[in-house]
Amino acid sequence: MRCSCKQCGTYMIQAESDHLGCICPDCGYRCNDCLGTNTVVSRERLKDLAFDPRFDPENIAASFDEDPEDAEWFDDRP
Structure with a gap:
């Protein structure tokens, strides 16, 4: 990663x-x-995940099959 100083x-x-x-x-x-x-992330939280x-x-595999235009986050603004 290339970062510039804030x-x-x-x-x-x-x-x-x-x-x-x-x-x-x-x-x-x-x-x-x-x-x-x-x-x-604590060990307990990691286990919960x-x-x-x-x-x-x-669910992860199914998300790749979704049409992006059907997604709620899709925005067709230029």
Whole structure:
């Protein structure tokens, strides 16, 4: 991922340290936005997700067969 610093706009590089993320070589600003939401899923919550219908293999496969124009999120604006 190529990130620009939110503080000064300089191209950031990945930091090689205990804290995963990127660091700006100019101002030292650090972030981990490109790594996701910066949240951790507990083991209990991860186990609960196994029963979530959104992650059922059949539901996932069926979502690829849907016509995008029939989807609720579809927007035909130019």
